[in-house]
Amino acid sequence: MKRIGLIVVLLCGGLLVYGTIDFPGWGDPEAPASRHVSPYYIENSIRDTSVPNIVTAVLADYRGYDTMFETAVIFSAGIACFFLLRVFSRKSPDVRLYRHVPTSLTIRIEKGGKLPEESPDFERIDDEWTPYDLIIKTTCRLVIPFIQLFALYVIAHGHHSPGGGFQGGVILGASIILYAVSHDLRATIRRMSERVSALLATTGIIIYAGTGLLCLVLGANFLDYGALAAVLGVDPVSARSHGILIVEIGVGLAVMSTMVWIYYILSSVGRNDEGL
Amino acid sequence: MSQHFPALIIVIPLFSALMVTVAGWFNKRLCFPISLLSLAAVLYSSIGLLMQVLSRQVVQYRLGGWPPPFGIVYEVDYLNSVVLVLVTAVALINLIATRISVVEDFPDKLGPFYTLYLLFVTGLSGIVVTGDAFNLYVLLEISSLTGYALIGMGKEHAPLASLHYVFMGTIGASFYLLGIGYLYLVTGSLNMVDIAGILPKLYGSKVVLIAFIICMTGLFIKMALFPFHSWLPNAYADSPPGVVGLIAPLTTKVMVYVMLRITLYVFKPEFSFASADINTAFVWIAAFGIVVASVLALSERRLKRFLTYVLIAEVGYMVGGLWLANRAGITGAILHIINDAAMTLCIFLAAGNILRQSRSDAFEDLKGLFRKMPFSMAAFVVAALSIIGVPPTCGFFSKWYLISGAIEAGQYVFVAALLFSSLVNVVLFFRIIEIGFFEPLDDHHHQAPEITRREAPMGMVISLVAVAVGLIVLGIFTRDIVTKIIQFAIPEGIT
Amino acid sequence: MDTLISIIVSKYNYWIYICLMMIGLYAMIVKNNLVKKIIGMNILQTSIILFYVSIGAKKGATLPIITHGHNGESHAVHAVDFINPLPHVLMLTAIVVAVATLGVALALALRVYSQYQTLEEDEIYSQIEMSRKK
Amino acid sequence: MIWPIEFIILIMVVITGIGAITIRDLLGAAILFGAYSFLMCLLWAIMGAVDVAFTEASVGAGVSTVFFVAAVFRTRRRSRD
Numbered sequence: 011m012k013r014i015g016l017i018v019v020l021l022c023g024g025l026l027v028y029g030t031i032d033f034p035g036w037g038d039p040e041a042p043a044s045r046h047v048s049p050y051y052i053e054n055s056i057r058d059t060s061v062p063n064i065v066t067a068v069l070a071d072y073r074g075y076d077t078m079f080e081t082a083v084i085f086s087a088g089i090a091c092f093f094l095l096r097v098f099s100r101k102s103p104d105v106r107l108y109r110h111v112p113t114s115l116t117i118r119i120e121k122g123g124k125l126p127e128e129s130p131d132f133e134r135i136d137d138e139w140t141p142y143d144l145i146i147k148t149t150c151r152l153v154i155p156f157i158q159l160f161a162l163y164v165i166a167h168g169h170h171s172p173g174g175g176f177q178g179g180v181i182l183g184a185s186i187i188l189y190a191v192s193h194d195l196r197a198t199i200r201r202m203s204e205r206v207s208a209l210l211a212t213t214g215i216i217i218y219a220g221t222g223l224l225c226l227v228l229g230a231n232f233l234d235y236g237a238l239a240a241v242l243g244v245d246p247v248s249a250r251s252h253g254i255l256i257v258e259i260g261v262g263l264a265v266m267s268t269m270v271w272i273y274y275i276l277s278s279v280g281r282n283d284e285g286l
Numbered sequence: 287m288s289q290h291f292p293a294l295i296i297v298i299p300l301f302s303a304l305m306v307t308v309a310g311w312f313n314k315r316l317c318f319p320i321s322l323l324s325l326a327a328v329l330y331s332s333i334g335l336l337m338q339v340l341s342r343q344v345v346q347y348r349l350g351g352w353p354p355p356f357g358i359v360y361e362v363d364y365l366n367s368v369v370l371v372l373v374t375a376v377a378l379i380n381l382i383a384t385r386i387s388v389v390e391d392f393p394d395k396l397g398p399f400y401t402l403y404l405l406f407v408t409g410l411s412g413i414v415v416t417g418d419a420f421n422l423y424v425l426l427e428i429s430s431l432t433g434y435a436l437i438g439m440g441k442e443h444a445p446l447a448s449l450h451y452v453f454m455g456t457i458g459a460s461f462y463l464l465g466i467g468y469l470y471l472v473t474g475s476l477n478m479v480d481i482a483g484i485l486p487k488l489y490g491s492k493v494v495l496i497a498f499i500i501c502m503t504g505l506f507i508k509m510a511l512f513p514f515h516s517w518l519p520n521a522y523a524d525s526p527p528g529v530v531g532l533i534a535p536l537t538t539k540v541m542v543y544v545m546l547r548i549t550l551y552v553f554k555p556e557f558s559f560a561s562a563d564i565n566t567a568f569v570w571i572a573a574f575g576i577v578v579a580s581v582l583a584l585s586e587r588r589l590k591r592f593l594t595y596v597l598i599a600e601v602g603y604m605v606g607g608l609w610l611a612n613r614a615g616i617t618g619a620i621l622h623i624i625n626d627a628a629m630t631l632c633i634f635l636a637a638g639n640i641l642r643q644s645r646s647d648a649f650e651d652l653k654g655l656f657r658k659m660p661f662s663m664a665a666f667v668v669a670a671l672s673i674i675g676v677p678p679t680c681g682f683f684s685k686w687y688l689i690s691g692a693i694e695a696g697q698y699v700f701v702a703a704l705l706f707s708s709l710v711n712v713v714l715f716f717r718i719i720e721i722g723f724f725e726p727l728d729d730h731h732h733q734a735p736e737i738t739r740r741e742a743p744m745g746m747v748i749s750l751v752a753v754a755v756g757l758i759v760l761g762i763f764t765r766d767i768v769t770k771i772i773q774f775a776i777p778e779g780i781t
Numbered sequence: 782m783d784t785l786i787s788i789i790v791s792k793y794n795y796w797i798y799i800c801l802m803m804i805g806l807y808a809m810i811v812k813n814n815l816v817k818k819i820i821g822m823n824i825l826q827t828s829i830i831l832f833y834v835s836i837g838a839k840k841g842a843t844l845p846i847i848t849h850g851h852n853g854e855s856h857a858v859h860a861v862d863f864i865n866p867l868p869h870v871l872m873l874t875a876i877v878v879a880v881a882t883l884g885v886a887l888a889l890a891l892r893v894y895s896q897y898q899t900l901e902e903d904e905i906y907s908q909i910e911m912s913r914k915k
Numbered sequence: 916m917i918w919p920i921e922f923i924i925l926i927m928v929v930i931t932g933i934g935a936i937t938i939r940d941l942l943g944a945a946i947l948f949g950a951y952s953f954l955m956c957l958l959w960a961i962m963g964a965v966d967v968a969f970t971e972a973s974v975g976a977g978v979s980t981v982f983f984v985a986a987v988f989r990t991r992r993r994s995r996d
Contacts, residue, residue, distance in 0.1 A: 015807060033471065033493060066966075090885045180973040467833050470868075797929065834962055894990045
């Protein structure tokens with residue numbers, strides 16, 4: 011197996027090397043890739059969409075359809091993980107462990123025993139529970155708001171600087187994942203339940219596809235943001251710019267909640283209990 | 287509204303997938319009706335598109351309103367409109383036919399199941415209509431990701447098989463992406479028509495040659511042509527019936543369609559079929575694949591695994607038909623896409639019914655099935671006859687075109703492979719039919735026990751019989767399909 | 782000799798991409814552990830992204846963000862001054878696809894683990910063989 | 916563009932890539948993969964693909980690594996190859 015694999019890989023590499031000889035040199039401004047379609051984007055994006063970041067303009071407008079499906083890809087990954095791994099336990103387990111937070115005592119409750127009341131003093135834990143570090147907990151709690159603020163900035167400022175819905179959404183999702191890593195998964199799920207994350211992911215794509223559909227209803231082609239001018243009360247070029255912003259918000263929402271959702275499922279193997 | 291059909295066939299299933307997700311959290315009973323309605327609407331729009339194409343050639347739809355090389359366009363012509371109708375029709379029929387077994391298989395996860403189902407259909411129909419090479423990759427990944435998840439939920443070794451499918455599928459898709467990158471490097475464009483316009487100046491370039499090879503390799507992996515077929519039998523054999531009836535007929539066929547699109551309309555026949563030696567090499571690979579798959583099919587003792595090898599052999603038919611590089615061969619390949627999807631749907635639905643009622647699909651457990659479930663077995667026989675290639679079922683006609691194309695091109699190896707695989711199919715299917723019809727249920731007792739009729743539920747049987755009748759109808763109308771649609775789908779210049 | 786060296790030097794990014802691609806492919810074909818295979822899969826995908834980004838590079842050009850366009854038609858924008866943005870857009874999508882595939886692959890790997898209690902392929906196969914014999 | 920830095924990063928990318936697939940400790944492999952993604956992101960930033968680099972920094976080096984770590988935690992850390 012090893013040898014066959016090596017031969018296949020080397021053959022493949024040799025083929026690619028052979029093809030590379032005819033490539034135009036690296037970074038050649040006269041290369042065909044830089045001369046056919048891309049100059050149009052560079053020279054006209056400001057005029058067409060009034061978005062200075064050309065990548066954002068191309069991503070969300072000229073090739074906005076790709077981006078809609080990119081969001082759908084992420085969403086289907088979330089759904090796929092849920093479908094594959096999530097287990098719904100009908101009956102509650104025989105033995106439950108609770109921790110009394112002020113004293114750090116663990117209470118073990120057998121089947122039929124009385125459960126502690128829902129109070130902030132008790133938290134439910136699993137048998138593989140390890141103490142969480144105070145320093146890490148506090149630091150993360152301090153840092154998370156700033157991460158989220160930055161993420162919102164990235165989403166909102168995608169028109170003028172690198173970034174946009176996708177990056178911002180991932181950072182926003184990462185901040186929640188950071189909370190889940192530094193605290194525990196149950197606490198995170200209490201703040202943002204699985205259902206909320208699934209519905210937010212759906213909402214994100216509905217915002218994107220709905221914007222496109224609105225354009226279609228208004229008489230233009232699907233995703234032709236210029237048609238939004240009538241609704242937003244601006245000229246078509248700024249309507250494109252605003253349309254891009256709306257769409258980016260949808261992407262951000264969908265990506266954030268899907269990332270969090272996938273993390274919930276992977277880190278607890280579908281049980282949504284203790285987490286890492 | 288009719289001018290927006292190309293967008294609607296994608297947007298309707300996407301939107302209803304989202305609706306189904308929401309419904310899955312609140313009221314599970316809504317999932318099926320929403321999916322049914324949306325797929326019916328999609329089928330309606332795709333038939334509308336076919337009518338538009340029949341009346342005025344190519345339908346072009348600019349997404350975002352940007353003109354072709356800069357934005358993404360959907361181009362619907364004779365080739366893909368018919369494949370589109372096929373995809374949506376198969377998805378709809380399978381949805382209806384497997385409603386009950388899906389509820390039994392995934393009682394907790396109906397919402398996610400139908401969401402994945404609709405996203406899968408979205409991806410496939412997008413692949414079929416798109417005119418942008420990169421957009422095709424994104425849609426390919428949607429359909430693959432959902433496919434991995436659906437297959438991975440099967441019994442026994444399905445998760446492992448599905449993980450292997452992930453690996454092979456990702457290699458295939460990455461190779462396709464790389465090939466598109468090579469094309470972009472030399473042409474600077476991603477629009478298929480635009481690329482096809484620029485390429486003739488560059489036919490001598492090594493980059494174009496490598497791009498072609500890489501693209502084809504990626505697609506061959508995705509469609510499970512012979513040396514790359516190993517992932518398919520495991521993945522399909524253990525997957526649940528509601529899934530296999532969707533994925534088995536469609537995935538390989540759509541990939542064959544993509545191959546046709548790339549070879550005929552992006553690279554143009556002047557490049558793809560430039561060297562007769564290369565054509566012969568591909569035909570030999572296909573013929574070899576057919577023979578190997580048939581031999582492997584002979585060694586299987588379980589119905590569903592045996593059918594997966596038949597599926598691999600059929601892929602060889604279509605690939606070989608294309609590389610015969612003449613009109614009859616390519617007509618046969620395109621016709622076989624349609625027929626094979628219908629046949630595969632029919633036979634896997636029948637196998638699903640059998641598996642559901644008798645809990646096993648090993649050959650020796652099929653005894654007495656004809657009396658137990660007469661309608662399902664009747665449909666099974668029709669599908670088997672079609673796969674073997676007996677007139678008037680549709681399988682005969684595509685095989686006829688393929689064989690006449692092969693004789694015309696002088697590829698007698700391919701003829702031999704086709705005949706050999708038909709022979710193997712005859713042997714195996716008649717063995718199954720013999721077991722089901724003649725063998726006594728239990729040979730230890732002298733008195734055969736009373737066989738009660740245990741036909742599958744009504745809805746499953748009716749749709750199955752409808753598909754079986756459809757096979758014969760397709761066969762009868764072959765002439766119309768060929769003269770009205772397929773002959774215009776083949777580019778001029780191929781004789 | 783000089784032309785060979787100039788070919789090697791002028792396309793060094795492409796050589797690295799081929800190298801990484803071979804590493805990824807090798808891991809996917811040969812490695813025994815499923816997580817290793819998934820890592821290989823990701824390396825393969827990133828190598829292709831590297832390839833696309835290398836296509837987009839342009840000597841003497843700057844980032845594809847127009848900084849002076851706020852007050853209307855100030856200067857004409859020249860294509861040679863900016864890096865080709867199209868490959869970047871495509872690769873954003875490809876990265877998303879990569880992470881989505883990763884999520885699904887890991888979910889499947891976890892399922893495989895809960896079924897066989899191992900992630901080594903040969904052990905899984907021997908378990909399957911054992912269950913067949915029974 | 917400062918070519919020595921780019922050259923060093925290119926070599927490091929290959930080294931971390933090989934390391935990620937050869938190391939026997941899967942957690943280590945996951946971390947090395949994170950390093951690989953981060954170096955890749957630097958490389959793209961040098962080539963002017965800031966958006967791609969930004970995405971890779973947040974996705975490849977961030978979320979992907981977390982997913983890997985989560986999966987390794989839930990399975991076995993040791994591997995035989």
